Amino acid sequence: DKYRTISSRLADPRTIASEQEAAALVRNGKTIVSISCSIHSNEIVASQMSMNLAYELATATDPRTVEILDNTILLLIPSANPDGIDMVAEWYRKTLGTKSEGTVPPQLYHHYAGHDNNRDWFMLNLAETQAITKLYWQEWFPQIVYDVHQMGQNGPRFVIPPFYDPPNPRIDPSIVRDVGLVGYKMAADLQAAGVKGVATNTTFDMWWHGGFRTAPYYHNSIGILSEAASADLMTPVTITNERLKATGRVRGLNSPLEAVISHPDPWTGGVWRPRDIANVEMIASRSILEMAAKYRERFLGNFYNIGKANLEKRAGEPQAFIIGAGQPRSENIARLIEILTWQGVEVHQMTHELWVKHDQNRNELHEMPLGSFLVFVNQPKKNNVLSLFERQVYPNRINQDGTPDPPYDVAGWTLPLQMGIEVETVWDIRDMEKMRPTLRPVTTIDQARAVMNLGPAGGAFGKLSNPLRAPARVGIYQGAMGSMDEGWTRLVLDNHQIDYTSVTDQQMRSGALEYDVLVLPSTGEAGMIRGLSADRYPDDVAGGIGEAGVQNLKRFVENGGRLVCFEASCGLVMKTFELPIKNVLAGVRRSDFYNPGSIVKLEVDTKHELARGVLEETPAYFTNSSAFEVADEGKVRTIAKYAMRDALLSGWMLGETLINGKAALVETDFGKGQIVLFAFRPQHRGQTYATFPFIFNALEKR
Ligand SMILES: [Zn+2]
Structure with missing residues (x-):
């Protein structure tokens, strides 16, 4: 001790x-x-x-x-x-x-x-x-x-x-x-x-x-x-x-x-x-x-x-970040505060409004209401605060041959953006010393929840309430190859107490698909169809979904099922179902387009039922993802597009014009059923709370 x-x-x-x-x-x-x-x-x-x-x-x-x-x-x-x-x-x-x-x-x-x-x-x-x-x-x-x-x-x-x-x-x-x-x-x-x-x-x-x-x-x-x-x-x-x-x-x-x-x-x-x-x-x-x-x-x-x-102010650093009161998604805010405090970041509850300077270069003051949460930059964990709240700007590292030098992992991760939470960057607070006693440290997550009129959490990182009004019978494809994207999909559903059944390669081959909705997590075509090689693996796990599985997918949708595809699994489905959609990034060289993991901006058609609870402009996660061009707009509905300009919010992206205005989420009818295609991963690593509602809406009975 x-x-x-x-x-x-x-x-x-x-x-x-x-x-x-x-x-x-x-x-x-x-x-x-x-x-x-x-x-x-x-x-x-x-x-x-x-x-x-x-x-x-x-x-x-x-x-x-x-x-x-x-x-x-x-x-x-x-x-x-x-x-x-x-x-x-x-x-x-x-x-x-x-x-x-x-x-x-x-x-x-x-x-x-x-x-x-x-x-x-x-x-x-x-x-x-x-x-x-x-x-x-x-x-x-x-x-x-x-x-x-x-x-x-x-x-x-x-x-x-x-x-x-x-x-x-x-x-x-x-x-x-x-x-x-x-x-x-x-x-x-x-x-x-x-x-x-x-x-x-x-x-x-x-x-x-x-x-x-x-x-x-x-x-x-x-x-x-x-x-x-x-x-x-x-x-x-x-x-x-x-x-x-x-x-x-x-x-x-x-x-x-x-x-x-x-x-x-x-x-x-x-x-x-x-x-x-x-x-x-x-x-x-x-x-x-x-x-x-x-x-x-x-x-x-x-x-x-x-x-x-870190307790001293350095040039070019803001004074604080404020999570403003009165915005939707208070559960997300509670989770963000729990994530921050768990790793030792100090968060304060504002019991009084504050007048703050939002713009580094202008002396205008704005009021932030009581009930907001404030995170000071000058705390011992300053570097953690900045790296979680700021937008990442990855250096433009280009090799001599014009190709990008890829980062080891992703380039951007700004946490409030990923979680769909509005945060104000604050450069100065009026009468800070006088107002300091009105700030109350957040010591338990239930304290923060109470401020937002949320009930107690029921333990650390407790489950969130089930957002589905009319839950469908959901199956999630779980190939023997082991897909991390499949695992993260389960995590998001489990955290939100949504029921589902995992569907194996054998079930896909046999066609016993008794679900309203079948989710295909991001998996490449070869991995899904061929699966593990019989040269190295026993028969009960080798072989993927095979051609039989592909035909069963088709029958599933024709008979009224809804097929929901994340990122890499879209290619197989667009081909099999001969959809009038193409991925404009397929075959594009890295020197022409590159995004190794960044937050991008989507423009959303909020009238569509898949977009319920999503803002008109929402951050989404893009990591070697796709962008769709729709050939027949009468047949395919576009629910979200990559922003027409300034689509990069945090990270690194080359050749953005290739995806500006291209579709990121589309839906089409097929037989008696529907197909929903995500060009990106709406549940990337379980982090992208901003785009979870798209998934939940796709799991509703219609
Ligand atoms: Zn390792």
């Missing part, structure tokens, strides 16, 4: 009276380090390694281990998704010695998110993210977080920091430097141990917020990622030199065989065992712990200094 208290006080410099007191806390504290293993359950070795690490630390008495134990506290998470580890282990044991040995299980290894379980670190949709966020940013405030992963088999053996460009301008530059410092220490220790094929400055960047090792940057902490080359789960593999030669360029590294400053000692091929992976991960873990021990005061001091500097 003593060390936890020290860490939490250093995290909030307002709890420390003087620099002398701060210096004493730094002197008496321990560096809090967390190592999290195998959040991606098929990247299985780190979980196994974690037990050896724990054993070594618990039993070794050599001076280096003692130094670690004396100066650090390790929060070791053997698995950030234990159910997934069980799933993978069971599948591996069951398939040992068969054609399926070493394959990934034929289902998502996280109930809702699969691999996307590491895309949730600002949104907190998942129980695991909520639990670890609480552990980190409410209780222990680790100065260093190390997230241990594996990647494909044919690249370098081990990728570690420093990372690749770009750094997000909302990450403190000293964090960027310290991530590099720790990374180089790891690299040097690995080299000293004779490990070949360690690469830095490649592939992974420091732009996006929502990953295990990236979220800590916005909490003033150091986040480290390592990616080891994989074996076949726990089965060794042989990687030939030819295979490495054939491996293409990635950002920052032309070839795994090329010796460069960031990769001075290439691995040239051979047998690669889980034991090798455990070995490099063990060296890396000890390296970080040793660094954390030796430079304990430096890491604690810098952690405190960043938080302290």
Whole structure:
């Protein structure tokens, strides 16, 4: 408790009276380090390694281990998704010695998110993210977080920091430097141990917020990622030199065989065992712990200094963000406030109106009513506040050949936009010091709910009320390939207490589709029709929906069913049903159009029943999505279009004119039924509350 208290006080410099007191806390504290293993359950070795690490630390008495134990506290998470580890282990044991040995299980290894379980670190949709966020940013405030992963088999053996460009301008530059410092220490220790094929400055960047090792940057902490080359789960593999030669360029590294400053000692091929992976991960873990021990005061001091500097206003930063009272969607506002406060952002309830300056360059004041919620920028978690509220402007990074340099993950994520909530940026508040006593900190979510006349939440991240007036019988296609988009669809429906049935490949093939509405989450044509290959998977999961499934889909709609398609699944349906709709982005080169994950503006026909509860202009999420051109407007109704101009709200988009005014959501009749096509994902990662109503409306009986 003593060390936890020290860490939490250093995290909030307002709890420390003087620099002398701060210096004493730094002197008496321990560096809090967390190592999290195998959040991606098929990247299985780190979980196994974690037990050896724990054993070594618990039993070794050599001076280096003692130094670690004396100066650090390790929060070791053997698995950030234990159910997934069980799933993978069971599948591996069951398939040992068969054609399926070493394959990934034929289902998502996280109930809702699969691999996307590491895309949730600002949104907190998942129980695991909520639990670890609480552990980190409410209780222990680790100065260093190390997230241990594996990647494909044919690249370098081990990728570690420093990372690749770009750094997000909302990450403190000293964090960027310290991530590099720790990374180089790891690299040097690995080299000293004779490990070949360690690469830095490649592939992974420091732009996006929502990953295990990236979220800590916005909490003033150091986040480290390592990616080891994989074996076949726990089965060794042989990687030939030819295979490495054939491996293409990635950002920052032309070839795994090329010796460069960031990769001075290439691995040239051979047998690669889980034991090798455990070995490099063990060296890396000890390296970080040793660094954390030796430079304990430096890491604690810098952690405190960043938080302290965040309390001061910097040029070009607003004073606050205000979530204005009187707007619809109070449930969304309550959820946003819960997400913010859970990760340690301070939110205030306004018990009195305030006069505020909205426009940075004009001195006009506007009134914000009582009942609004205010988030100050100058708080210890300033970088988190800014990166969640501001619109992201991704740097225009174009390669010499004119193609965009893709970010590692998405380019924009502004939370209030995604949730359909209006937020005012405030540059000045009149009589701030006089008005301060009228602000009441939000300490429980029920306090915020009461302000908006909402009943108590019934526990953390409680379920939301079912929005359907006349619920249809809903089926959701769940292929054996495991689709994250399918999982997120279930999450949104479960969170809103909407009933549905999962529909397997076999059911699609057999045609037993007793539903009013069938949802096809975003899945490509080949994946849906062919599914898992019978070469590697048993018959009961191989084969996809097949041609029979496609014909059954057709019969389903002809007989009066409604088929609802998200993004990638639209292509198959447009082709099968010969709809007069085309995706104008199909076949377009990246140099002509590119949007790797941004918030865009839709113009909505609010008279249409699918648009009930949606604003005339609404943000929506676009990530390598589609844009429709409708050839027969008499047959196909357009419910939402990409805005005619300024469609980009947050992120990065090249060649916007290609989608301006093109359809984003359409509906057409077919036989006795209907087909609803979303060019985008209205439930992307469970984050896009702004476009959830489109889905709910599509699940109503008509
Ligand atoms: Zn991973």
